[in-house]
Amino acid sequence: MAKITFIQHDGTEHVHEGKTGLSVMEVAVKNNVPGIDADCGGACACATCHVYVDAAWLEKTGDKTAMEESMLDFAEGVEPNSRLSCQIKVSDALDGLVVRLPESQH
């Protein structure tokens, strides 16, 4: 389990418990967090689950695959700490994770 904080572009915070094994995107979608559309349901095919990972957590969320890197390269408002949340798996090590949502998905 991990407590994950999603911060919308307007500053609204949503805090939810995520079960180990789910993706961060699934935690957001199952809790109806606005701003994560996740059109493809986690197939890494659409880039509508883009988040910014807080600096302190970047390393723990792991490496991007070539496919994720390539999709992100063409998403809007990409920063060095951008990730597709469908590609981040929840684990105990991510308890306290904070991610921010970009304006384009707002």
Added chain:
Amino acid sequence: MTSPDAHVVIVGAGHAGGTLAALLRQYGYAGPVTLVGEEPIPPYQRPPLSKAWLKGEADAESLALKPLEFYAENRIDFRPSVRAERIDRDRKALVLSDGTTLAYDILVLATGARAIRLPIPGADLEGILELRTAADAEALKAALGPGRTMAVVGGGYIGLEAAASARALGAEAIVLEREPRILARVAGEVLSNFFRTLHEGHGVRFLTGASVTGFRGEGGKVTGVELADGRVIDCDLALVGVGAVPNQELAQAAGLAVNRGVVVDLEARTSDPSIFAIGDVTLRPMPIYGRDFRMESVPNALEQAKQAACAITGRPAPAGETPWQWSDQYDIKLQIAGYNFDSDRTLVRGDPGSGRFAIFHLKGDQVQAVEAINSPPEFMMGRQLIGSRRPVDKQRLADPSVSMKEVAAA
């Protein structure tokens, strides 16, 4: 703008209907919402049924759009296992199969499409399956396994995805396609050939130009598929994937405008201002192509759920979208943007032999559609070019050494 206590009744608890119910709450709608579904479970994702789920890589919990308790927590009255029988537009009432009647202020039809069944001898034998619902997928999964042979009637995306999953489960798969090539209705020749070669490399067999005329059985169970030329293809199960038709009868009987789908505008409103329709059941305008058509895709279901949610809650309409879809087969990710209408030229960027290439369909200098195989840049930029209608330099587009960002910037 809807009155704050208007009763929104959504008929159909699929991807479109479930998404709309959640979006209404996300957009701050506080009035009563009822979601009526024919299936026994809350809304779930259908695409994994032929892919990750069939291979055992996803469970029911991960398929669900929201956990069951979400609906009660958000005051969405979810009613499973019940059919809508009739709309009484004069009384603004919906009659259900359990005998109850729901009064609505706003009705949303999200009734989807159903698999076409072949009207041929033997079609009711046990072991002849279709793949649309979770229950269909359960039956298919139970029938597959090492040493089993699945005949796939129809070489479309669902059949091909199921064939790939069958191979992963150790089963044999043989695809029977009436047309001279697979994916004939939905893809060009380059893509058809690529997928056939890909599947053959994984041991899937193909018979094209193969018209299915009946099924053979023993003891009520299917044992083979009969072809027009007299051949019989032995099988333990047959999956029929030959397209779908919209579930428009409810709308039609109520006198709403239908035309191979329930006719809606860009707010997803039908010819009755109190009734919306979303998802696979609709025939909708697509401004970038200047025409109306019916789509069977998750992105379209989500887009129309947004259109309806915005219209119901008085939000500005979402920006016009470029339709897209995807398919996963083996280690190949296919992403398609746009629809290939009116194109006069096909251009292949990259080498199909490399397993990484894209097919652009152009009308003059404009991109109409792109099919990208393991090529996210071509998909993402192609999608933008389709939406913007900006002219492209064909020579640069065809040259993989010129990046897609440079192509789009030119």
